[in-house]
Amino acid sequence: xxxxxxxxxxxxxxxxxxxxxxxxxxxxxxxxxxxxxxxxxxxxxxxxxxxxxxxxxxxxxxxxxxxxxxxxxxxxxxxxxxxxxxxxxxxxxxxxxxxxxxxxxxxxxxxxxxxxxxxxxxxxxxxxxxxxxxxxxxxxxxxxxxxxxxxxxxxxxxxxxxxxxxxxxxxxxxxxxxxxxxxxxxxxxxxxxxxxxxxxxxxxxxxxxxxxxxxxxxxxxxxxxxxxxxxxxxxxxxxxxxxxxxxxxxxxxxxxxxxxxxxxxxxxxxxxxxxxxxxxxxxxxxxxxxxxxxxxxxxxxxxxxxxxxxxxxxxxxxxxxxxxxxxxxxxxxxxxxxxxxxxxxxxxxxxxxxxxxxxxxxxxxxxxxxxxxxx
Amino acid sequence: xxxxxxxxxxxxxxxxxxxxxxxxxxxxxxxxxxxxxxxxxxxxxxxxxxxxxxxxxxxxxxxxxxxxxxxxxxxxxxxxxxxxxxxxxxxxxxxxxxxxxxxxxxxxxxxxxxxxxxxxxxxxxxxxxxxxxxxxxxxxxxxxxxxxxxxxxxxxxxxxxxxxxxxxxxxxxxxxxxxxxxxxxxxxxxxxxxxxxxxxxxxxxxxxxxxxxxxxxxxxxxxxxxxxxxxxxxxxxxxxxxxxxxxxxxxxxxxxxxxxxxxxxxxxxxxxxxxxxxxxxxxxxxxxxxxxxxxxxxxxxxxxxxxxxxxxxxxxxxxxxxxxxxxxxxxx
Numbered sequence: 001x002x003x004x005x006x007x008x009x010x011x012x013x014x015x016x017x018x019x020x021x022x023x024x025x026x027x028x029x030x031x032x033x034x035x036x037x038x039x040x041x042x043x044x045x046x047x048x049x050x051x052x053x054x055x056x057x058x059x060x061x062x063x064x065x066x067x068x069x070x071x072x073x074x075x076x077x078x079x080x081x082x083x084x085x086x087x088x089x090x091x092x093x094x095x096x097x098x099x100x101x102x103x104x105x106x107x108x109x110x111x112x113x114x115x116x117x118x119x120x121x122x123x124x125x126x127x128x129x130x131x132x133x134x135x136x137x138x139x140x141x142x143x144x145x146x147x148x149x150x151x152x153x154x155x156x157x158x159x160x161x162x163x164x165x166x167x168x169x170x171x172x173x174x175x176x177x178x179x180x181x182x183x184x185x186x187x188x189x190x191x192x193x194x195x196x197x198x199x200x201x202x203x204x205x206x207x208x209x210x211x212x213x214x215x216x217x218x219x220x221x222x223x224x225x226x227x228x229x230x231x232x233x234x235x236x237x238x239x240x241x242x243x244x245x246x247x248x249x250x251x252x253x254x255x256x257x258x259x260x261x262x263x264x265x266x267x268x269x270x271x272x273x274x275x276x277x278x279x280x281x282x283x284x285x286x287x288x289x290x291x292x293x294x295x296x297x298x299x300x301x302x303x304x305x306x307x308x309x310x311x312x313x314x315x316x317x318x319x320x321x322x323x324x325x326x327x328x329x330x331x332x333x334x335x336x337x338x339x340x341x342x343x344x345x346x347x348x349x350x351x352x353x354x355x356x357x358x359x360x361x362x363x364x365x366x367x368x369x370x371x372x373x374x375x
Numbered sequence: 376x377x378x379x380x381x382x383x384x385x386x387x388x389x390x391x392x393x394x395x396x397x398x399x400x401x402x403x404x405x406x407x408x409x410x411x412x413x414x415x416x417x418x419x420x421x422x423x424x425x426x427x428x429x430x431x432x433x434x435x436x437x438x439x440x441x442x443x444x445x446x447x448x449x450x451x452x453x454x455x456x457x458x459x460x461x462x463x464x465x466x467x468x469x470x471x472x473x474x475x476x477x478x479x480x481x482x483x484x485x486x487x488x489x490x491x492x493x494x495x496x497x498x499x500x501x502x503x504x505x506x507x508x509x510x511x512x513x514x515x516x517x518x519x520x521x522x523x524x525x526x527x528x529x530x531x532x533x534x535x536x537x538x539x540x541x542x543x544x545x546x547x548x549x550x551x552x553x554x555x556x557x558x559x560x561x562x563x564x565x566x567x568x569x570x571x572x573x574x575x576x577x578x579x580x581x582x583x584x585x586x587x588x589x590x591x592x593x594x595x596x597x598x599x600x601x602x603x604x605x606x607x608x609x610x611x612x613x614x615x616x617x618x619x620x621x622x623x624x625x626x627x628x629x630x631x632x633x634x635x636x637x638x639x640x641x642x643x644x645x646x647x648x649x650x651x652x653x654x655x656x657x658x659x660x661x662x663x664x665x666x667x668x669x670x671x672x673x674x675x676x677x678x679x680x681x682x683x684x685x686x687x688x689x690x691x692x693x694x695x696x697x698x699x700x701x702x703x704x705x706x707x
Contacts, residue, residue, distance in 0.1 A: 019524050026606060041528060041678060132594065132601065132675025138428040204595055204674045356528075357604050357677045 030370030061334035077372035082115035091310035091321035104168035119315035127364030168294030209263040213362035224342035227317025232266035263365035401493035414444035454615035470517030478627035488651030518609035529608030539685035544586035546693035547579035564643030587632035594670035633662035
């Protein structure tokens with residue numbers, strides 16, 4: 001590790017130059033723009049410029065009825081669309097006081113966790129690709145494909161799901177779905193060995209990740225980092241445990257944490273989380289209750305005046321929906337707290353002193369989706 | 376058949392002398408071989424990568440996509456060659472021309488079989504080393520002339536890397552040269568008729584393969600064009616055929632590096648059943664396959680780790696190996 005340098009230490013005109021990494025760059029997934037100040041190849045200062053994919057989802061919400069916002073929710077974080085979709089429905093249900101049938105809640109957990117596994121697979125493999133290993137990326141893609149196919153059978157879409165409804169879900173899951181999901185779980189558990197051989201045990205991978213991009217516990221908490229990135233820094237915080245929603249309180253699972261806070265720790269936490277998600281899916285499918293999949297909710301809901309905050313754990317961290325209702329069919333204000341924003345901006349703190357190559361690795365290990373930041 | 380028996384050849388032979396004739400015919404063969412070899416290797420690379428990644432790779436053009444590279448070459452030739460406004464235009468134009476020179480010249484001394492060698496030189500190995508260093512120059516020219524920061528970083532990396540890795544490469548070659556007591560490539564191959572140098576010099580062989588991977592900028596040492604960091608490094612600004620020339624040089628360099636490894640360590644043309652050329656080409660392509668295999672399996676090193684590995688690990692080991700070889704040769 002190099003020692004930290006600040007911009008004041010060096011005569012700017014002599015040594016430093018600026019590099020625009022992005023908005024079009026192979027490893028800034030989506031359109032993120034790093035404005036780097038470099039000394040040779042060492043980053044002295046990193047600025048993250050966002051807003052290239054701003055679509056104004058929050059403003060859109062103020063101009064349409066609650067039901068019309070379903071599709072928008074999944075388009076914020078397109079990699080954990082199911083979780084965002086479910087989260088939005090739960091926020092409105094909280095506002096209206098709708099009681100969701102148990103079967104629907106279990107189905108939400110199953111689909112959300114499948115989505116989380118898919119997102120983590122992509123996140124981990126994208127990180128590995130940033131380090132330069134292309135093949136694991138496609139292996140992970142292969143596993144993820146099964147989940148996408150599986151979710152396609154019940155939702156009709158592969159990425160931007162529109163599945164949850166106020167008071168339940170749209171389509172029931174059947175035996176075929178459960179069997180396919182069980183087959184996937186068995187396959188995925190086999191694959192961990194492959195990933196460990198191919199990636200985790202690789203000496204170059206270890207050299208590139210251990211001790212690189214250390215986010216200490218304090219820094220992580222200061223910047224409001226959440227999700228696997230926070231747990232990689234040794235903080236045991238997961239919304240699914242601390243404020244259970246859907247029906248996470250029914251399931252037996254652990255929150256994997258690592259103390260090191262480096263890229264390797266975040267990678268291992270994600271892999272461990274995939275394992276825990278598989279456990280949750282298995283339990284949910286084994287104990288899937290019978291009953292209706294949707295509560296008796298009117299076609300167009302009109303929440304009472306008031307506000308509500310609903311927090312849930314997406315694949316990237318704690319998401320919050322804050323909805324203010326003025327008693328009409330259109331939200332007065334809808335605000336989303338996106339985890340990627342805080343997770344990304346902690347980089348400005350930890351990047352100085354690292355190489356450009358490390359920046360790519362750290363960015364990959366934090367696993368940011370830019371459209372979620374820009375919304 | 377002896378070509379010199381044909382009347383017309385005999386006339387030209389008499390008129391120009393044997394050296395020039397062999398030179399011209401050899402140059403023509405090399406000029407045909409270099410593009411075809413690159414096209415074939417691009418196809419091999421895509422095919423092997425595909426199968427490693429559980430997909431078929433190119434399948435459409437020709438049986439199993441064998442003609443894909445030719446079609447791509449036609450496409451690249453038809454493309455516009457863009458020169459950036461702020462580029463240093465003469466240098467920008469020259470770099471891809473210069474990069475193919477070593478690719479062609481190095482074939483002069485490679486002994487494909489006891490008779491298939493364009494020119495036997497007493498310092499054949501030195502010639503290859505000297506000319507393959509030129510590719511570093513052209514990368515630097517291209518990277519500098521592009522006037523692009525990614526290109527410049529890639530070019531600087533290329534120079535530092537080729538200096539660092541040429542030293543252990545030469546040192547490991549030296550131990551073989553001490554054993555054969557000659558810089559002649561055919562002499563080195565002839566000495567391996569019973570035992571390959573790979574058995575006698577395993578350390579040197581492994582160092583040679585590692586360093587030649589680094590010299591040809593192949594993964595895990597492909598920092599010069601590290602896609603996830605530098606977009607595509609020194610040739611970011613190059614388009615069309617100029618870009619293709621860099622690719623051609625890279626794949627030819629791969630083949631030359633593998634040929635060198637075959638000559639120095641894997642017994643050259645020696646082998647049972649087939650004639651020498653078949654064995655030579657088989658061995659060379661097998662080594663190329665190994666580098667492709669490595670590329671699609673390993674992640675990429677970071678630049679400081681790469682330099683540390685060269686200066687702190689490879690150079691001391693190869694020096695030690697050279698010392699031990701020299702002592703053993705002296706004592707025996």
